[in-house]
Amino acid sequence: MTNVSQAQDTTQPAKDFVTEHEAKIRPLEIEIGKAWWNANVTGKDEDFAKKEEAENKLNDVLADTKQFDRLKKIHDGQIPDATLKRETDLLYLQYLEKQIDPGLMKRMTAKANTIEKAFNVFRAKVGGKELTDGEVRQVLTKSKDSTERKQVWEGSKKVG
Numbered sequence: 007m008t009n010v011s012q013a014q015d016t017t018q019p020a021k022d023f024v025t026e027h028e029a030k031i032r033p034l035e036i037e038i039g040k041a042w043w044n045a046n047v048t049g050k051d052e053d054f055a056k057k058e059e060a061e062n063k064l065n066d067v068l069a070d071t072k073q074f075d076r077l078k079k080i081h082d083g084q085i086p087d088a089t090l091k092r093e094t095d096l097l098y099l100q101y102l103e104k105q106i107d108p109g110l111m112k113r114m115t116a117k118a119n120t121i122e123k124a125f126n127v128f129r130a131k132v133g134g135k136e137l138t139d140g141e142v143r144q145v146l147t148k149s150k151d152s153t154e155r156k157q158v159w160e161g162s163k164k165v166g
Contacts, residue, residue, distance in 0.1 A: 013082060013083045013084045014083045014084065015083065015084050015085075015086070016079070016080045016081075016082075016083030016084065016085055017084075017085050017086065017087060017090065019076075019079075019080045019083075020080045020083075020085050020090050020091075020093070020094050021090065023076065023077060023080055023094070023097070024090070024093050024094070024097070027097060030067060031064070031067065034060065034063055034064045034067065035064065037060045037063070038057065038060045038061055038064060041053070041056045041057035041059075041060045041061075042057055044056070044057075045057040045122075045123070045126075046122075046126050049123070049126060049127040051123075054119055054122075054123050057119060058115055058116060058119045061115050061119075062111075062112055062115055065104055065111050065112075065115060066108070068100060068101050068103075068104040069101075069104040069105060069106075069108060069111065071105070073101065074101045074102070074104075074105055077094070077097060077098055077101055078098065080094055081094050081095065081097075081098040124165065125165055128164075128165040130142050130158060130161035130162040130164065131161055131164070132157050132158050132161040133157070137158065137161070137162075139162075142158055142159075142161075142162045145158040146158060146159060
């Protein structure tokens with residue numbers, strides 16, 4: 007006699023989890039999107055701080071160990087509906103990557119924002135003048151002066 011253990015059908019718990027996740031995460035993602043937009047448009051320190059704060063709120067929700075344990079049980083079960091199974095697989099990976107030390111997660115978020123800000127507020131300096139990204143592209147695509155194009159291209163690469 008073989009004792010083959012079949013995984014429990016977790017379709018309803020998966021549906022419930024997805025519904026709860028969407029209700030909880032949607033406002034946070036909207037907040038992050040708006041904060042990202044403002045930070046990248048203005049380049050202001052306070053806007054990047056708001057973006058980082060919003061990202062930390064989302065990370066804290068995704069790092070919740072009780073929710074992750076609940077999701078893991080759902081993920082390990084049987085979900086016949088392929089779309090729902092894919093949703094839970096993606097959610098599992100999204101929560102899994104946040105199951106680390108909260109202090110480390112905050113440092114990673116801060117570092118990512120510092121790097122993003124450095125790239126977003128950078129302006130190429132050529133001949134004592136700061137050029138916007140649009141001006142750099144304009145010179146690179148339209149200028150017939152190879153010396154000017156080289157200087158502008160090299161100036162645009164100093165961000166890295």
